[in-house]
Amino acid sequence: xxxxxxxxxxxxxxxxxxxxxxRYKRRFLKRQWETTKKETxxxxxxxxxxxxxxxxxxxKKKMAVLxxxxxxxxxxxxxxxxxxxIEEDLLKALYDAKYITEEDFNNQxxxxxxxxxxxxxxxxxxxxxxxxxxxxxVNIEEINSRLPQCIKVFGIKRATNKFNSKSKCNARTYSYxxxxxxxxxxxxxxxxxxxxxxxxxxxxxxxxxxxxxKGTKSYHNFTEKKHYQDPSSLRYMMSFAxxxxxxxxxxxxxxxxxxxxxxxxxxxxxxxxxxxxxxxxQTDMGMMDKAFGKDKVMIPTAPGLGLMLDKVHYEKYDAKxxxxxxxxxxxxxxxxxxxxxxxxxxxxxxxxxxxDNSMGLWLEKIKGHSFxxxxxxxxxxxxxxxxDDDDCDDIESEDLKNNEDELQVASxxxxxxxxxxxxxxxxxxxxxxxxxKIEKTDVVHEIDAKNGDDDExxxxxxVVR
Numbered sequence: 109x110x111x112x113x114x115x116x117x118x119x120x121x122x123x124x125x126x127x128x129x130x131r132y133k134r135r136f137l138k139r140q141w142e143t144t145k146k147e148t149x150x151x152x153x154x155x156x157x158x159x160x161x162x163x164x165x166x167x168k169k170k171m172a173v174l175x176x177x178x179x180x181x182x183x184x185x186x187x188x189x190x191x192x193x194i195e196e197d198l199l200k201a202l203y204d205a206k207y208i209t210e211e212d213f214n215n216q217x218x219x220x221x222x223x224x225x226x227x228x229x230x231x232x233x234x235x236x237x238x239x240x241x242x243x244x245x246v247n248i249e250e251i252n253s254r255l256p257q258c259i260k261v262f263g264i265k266r267a268t269n270k271f272n273s274k275s276k277c278n279a280r281t282y283s284y285x286x287x288x289x290x291x292x293x294x295x296x297x298x299x300x301x302x303x304x305x306x307x308x309x310x311x312x313x314x315x316x317x318x319x320x321x322k323g324t325k326s327y328h329n330f331t332e333k334k335h336y337q338d339p340s341s342l343r344y345m346m347s348f349a350x351x352x353x354x355x356x357x358x359x360x361x362x363x364x365x366x367x368x369x370x371x372x373x374x375x376x377x378x379x380x381x382x383x384x385x386x387x388x389x390q391t392d393m394g395m396m397d398k399a400f401g402k403d404k405v406m407i408p409t410a411p412g413l414g415l416m417l418d419k420v421h422y423e424k425y426d427a428k429x430x431x432x433x434x435x436x437x438x439x440x441x442x443x444x445x446x447x448x449x450x451x452x453x454x455x456x457x458x459x460x461x462x463x464d465n466s467m468g469l470w471l472e473k474i475k476g477h478s479f480x481x482x483x484x485x486x487x488x489x490x491x492x493x494x495x496d497d498d499d500c501d502d503i504e505s506e507d508l509k510n511n512e513d514e515l516q517v518a519s520x521x522x523x524x525x526x527x528x529x530x531x532x533x534x535x536x537x538x539x540x541x542x543x544x545k546i547e548k549t550d551v552v553h554e555i556d557a558k559n560g561d562d563d564e565x566x567x568x569x570x571v572v573r
Contacts, residue, residue: 168241170220172267174438176445178232178258178452180413180460185227185236187216194259195223198238201254207242216240224273224420225280232453233417234283234445235262235438239273258452262441265434271425279346279421281367284380285414285457287467288353288360293388301468302358310387311350317383318348318364320396329405330379331372336402344369348379356458365418374409381408385474395479404481408474411467413460416453 175198183191187199195216203213212219221240227233242264251261289301291310328334328341335341348366355361366376382399385391385408399405422436438445460466 166243168219168243170239170267170269170271171242171246172265172271172273172436173238173240173242173261174263174265174441174445175236175238175259175261176232176234176448176453177236177260178456179227179230180232180456181258183229184231185223185225185233194227194233194236195221197255197259201251202242204254205247205250207246207251208240222273224277225417227417228412228415230412231415231417232456234449234453235419236417237273237277237420237422237436239267239271260444260448260452262444262448263438265436267436268429268433273420276422276425277420278424279367279369280371280417281365281419281421282371282376283351283416283418284364284366284376284410285361285416285454286364286380286410287461288362290384290467290471291387293390305360306353306362311353314350314362314383314387317386317393317396318350318366320393321345321348321366321379325400327372327375327400329399329407330375330382332374334372341372343371343375356454357462359458359462361458361461367421376415377410377412378407381410381474384408384410385477390474390477391479398479405479406477406481407479408470408477411470413466414457416457 177194179185179194181192182194185194187193187195199208199213199216199221202208203210208219212221219240219242222238224237225233227236244266246264248261248264255261287301288306289295289304291306291314292304295301295304322345324342324344326336326338326341327343328336328338331341345366345368348364351363351365353360353362364380366379382391382396386393386396395405399407426435426437
């Protein structure tokens, strides 16, 4: 054989000699597989399908929405499946008007939805503010046409991208409307109550008692599941006074206004309830001092019918962004808001007092009220939460933390006692058996189980709300 004769190439084409070629071949085969034509079904055209409805991207920005509502027939502001709520009707109107998507309607957090104050069942609002992402062009009348008469949007303004109607609110003003006959205990018949007109001396006394709430105090007795040393029970009240007196259906009514940084569960209603008890002589001013002390005091809770969120304040936000964004004082909408209060909110409050005798029934109920705690008071864990304002989100998380802290203290106490027993046993040179160790482990497990039960109760409370 000639040595110069080239050897016959017996290499199979299917065998790739190098690693790089292997990778390339894999990529090539993949591309070849991707470009393989898909078999068409009988009657199906090979032409590309054209979308009948072209997709249009709508630019959305963070907006502040001012609305009012009469909450008499609603189970509060916050969405709650199975019962009518303000948020449900508002989001449905926005969805029907195509200002939010179906995903936004099913989960409002997609639109960064937030409310300034979460009002309770039956509580109304004259100037509630919510924030969410909406298109730049929004027709307010189109939204209102899809809302019931008891809910109305007054204005929509562009806000900063990080605006949050709850966290940016630096104060809230609530009003409480009640018949003035509650201040006079000698009235018994319906005719006497209708003819009653509050005197200047009585108004002065009411304002003196309401002025006692001003400043920073511990309101642990004016809510549920709070302790005297709990820092979250400290609240700052800026003002509280009898604002005006008016007559409707031959009955005289008084409107109380309270302004504070924030409020807790039932706080305003209990503040009103204690004031009425003092004015009527059921207790004295010493009870006011005691209510803010460390002792537990059972304060009567006034009906929720007369409570209304009157205004939310954004002075700090307005001062910071006055050169770039509109003010959230809503001065231009003032006339529409006052008209809505006269036509929708106040008539329902008056109707509830005249026809249902809301305050009269409550006065009968508290005649024998005791301010001292008793054994038949329901456990705090079984109390279904409602709220006057937005702080109940914090209340639930803080209470859960407090319960965990208490359980942790109990666990440490048991561990400390166990260690003391161990030390005494060691002094007597007595060995700790395996059964005793298991016993101590069971004690810790019982504490953990109790902690888990508390968490479950909290979760159930949240679902009920």
